[in-house]
Amino acid sequence: MPITVKRRTETINIVLDQEKAQELINLGHDLTNALNSRVKVEGGNPRARKLAQRIEALKEECAADTLTLELRALPFSKWKRVLEDNTPDPKKPLGRDMVGLASDAVAMMAVTAVVGGEPLPEQDLTNDALRKAFNEMTDGQLTIIVQAVMKLNGEAADPKAAFDLASKTLESSGN
Template sequence: MALNIKRPSRTVEIVTDLEALAESVNLANQINQLADSNGNDATEAEQAAARRERKDLQKQLQELVATVDESIVLVELKGLPSSKWNLIVINNTTVSKGATVKDYPGMLKDALPQMLVSARMKADDETSVSTRDITGLVDQLTDPQTMELMIAVQELNTPLSALPKAAREASRM
């Protein structure tokens, strides 16, 4: 019987239209503020006007959310064998003035092509995205996007290797 290691995998979302994302968050906040500020002391006319404004804002928000969804790339990644991941980390780590410096974008550029199972647009299952396009996105990512992707890559490449005692005990209850 051949034994194999089943490596962890994860699908990560990358939003490419950050402008629409920011606008949608701001619009959602406006809608929430309208709902909060429209108290019982408002007249019927004021309440009706607030409901109309909220409905208009919700329609705008629906359009923005659709725009954001159309810009999302779904990237399915699978963890690497230890030696490959360790080599990527070593190749992208330097020591400068006694401090260890890690090149996270460099790690992503090196790891993503090896970890990529598939990439496609969220809004259209038929539209696949190439490894080259995904690697090309790395230089365009914002710091929070880079760190979110890096956390996913690190977690996939440093999985648990044994069942924790607490999990085993909890299964017996």
């Protein structure tokens, strides 16, 4: 029986309108503060509720300006090639071309790519088209993409720690 590998996937959303993205971030901080407030009001927390409603409304407004990418991890050889192509000096991995890494990887990893509910055409998912788009992004936007790419391809997918913890838990509980 042949070995079948099922690579991990992850879906990420990048709000392309930075003004709205920053407003969402600010509202999120305000909501966190409101939820952590020690002031208790009968009937719940009306301030938190209003903030949550505003976030949901703004999320709807941002839908047309949101890039949604479903990414699937690359096989090792392809991932290694992406790293090598975008690391001019292997002794200085922090000098890596992050835009190049993101565009090369996403061009191969994208299972689906949608902006505002509309699928992106294939010509917008080439290395060159992605590089052009990613060059226009802020560090904060590009970081979301790079972190997803690195997580899917660079983190160990080894469940041993979870297996060990589950075994110890079950042994200690007598189950």
